[in-house]
Amino acid sequence: VQLVESGGGLVQPGGSLRLSCAASGFAFSTYTMRWYRQAPGKEREWVATITSAGGSTFYGDSVKGRFTISRDNAKNTVNLKMNSLKPEDTAVYYCNAWNRRDEYWGQGTQVTVSS
Numbered sequence: 274v275q276l277v278e279s280g281g282g283l284v285q286p287g288g289s290l291r292l293s294c295a296a297s298g299f300a301f302s303t304y305t306m307r308w309y310r311q312a313p314g315k316e317r318e319w320v321a322t323i324t325s326a327g328g329s330t331f332y333g334d335s336v337k338g339r340f341t342i343s344r345d346n347a348k349n350t351v352n353l354k355m356n357s358l359k360p361e362d363t364a365v366y367y368c369n370a371w372n373r374r375d376e377y378w379g380q381g382t383q384v385t386v387s388s
Contacts, residue, residue, distance in 0.1 A: 274297070274298035274299050274377050275295075275296070275297045275298055275379075276294055276295070276296050276368045276369075276370060276377055276378065276379035276380075277294065277295045277379060277380070278292060278293070278294050278366065278367065278368050278379045278380065278381060278382040279292070279293050279294075279295070279382060280292040280293050280382060281366060281382030281383045281384045282383075282384070282385070283385045283386075283387065284358055284384070284385070284386055285358075285386070285387070285388050286358060286359060286360060286386055286387075286388055287357060287358065288358050288386070289354070289355060289356045289357075289358065290354075290355045290358065290384060291352060291353070291354050291355070292308070292352065292353040292355065292366055292382060292384070293350055293351075293352050293353075294306070294308075294350060294351045294352070294353075294368030294379055295349065295350050296349045296350065296351070296368075296370060297349060299370065299375070299377065301346060301349040301370070302325060302326075302346040302349075303325055303372060304325055304370040304371060304372050304375075305322060305323070305324055305325055305370075305371045305372065306322070306323050306325075306342075306344055306351040306368070306369065306370055306371075307319065307320070307321065307322045307323075307368075307369040307371065308320040308321045308342060308351075308353045308366060308367065308368060308369070309366070309367045309369055310362075310364035310365065310366045310367065310384075311364055311365050311367070311381075312361075312363060312364040312365075315364075317367070318333065318335075318364075319333055320332070320333050320336055320340065320353070320366070321333065321336065321340055321342040321353060322342070323342045323343065323344050323351065325372075326346075327343070327344050327346070330342050335361075336355075336362075339355065339356050339357045339358075340353060340354065340355050340356070341353070341354040341356075351368060353366070355384070358384075358386045359386060360386045360387060361386075362384060362386050363384060363385050363386050363387070364383075364384060365381040365382065365383050365384075366381060366382050366383075366384055367379055367380075367381045
């Protein structure tokens with residue numbers, strides 16, 4: 274089982290980034306997918322959720338209206354489009370796969386928002 278995040282980097286405030294998570298080794302289309310983030314010295318924070326078929330999405334209050342989660346079950350990928358980025362969005366972003374029996378995590382990708 275692998276979840277591999279990509280797309281992180283350094284961006285100026287107000288800018289955009291698109292994170293991707295490539296999944297392998299499990300039945301991706303049957304899992305709810307989530308993005309979490311963890312800033313230095315803080316607890317891991319839930320960011321967004323997309324249901325297995327992609328029919329429903331949910332967002333944390335701090336990112337609602339700025340971030341968009343999407344998935345492609347044919348390509349086993351989940352994405353997070355981040356707009357209007359703020360310095361407080363700086364964190365390591367993690368991809369998470371969940372169903373009633375199993376849960377998997379990626380290694381994370383660093384996002385730094387700074388001028």
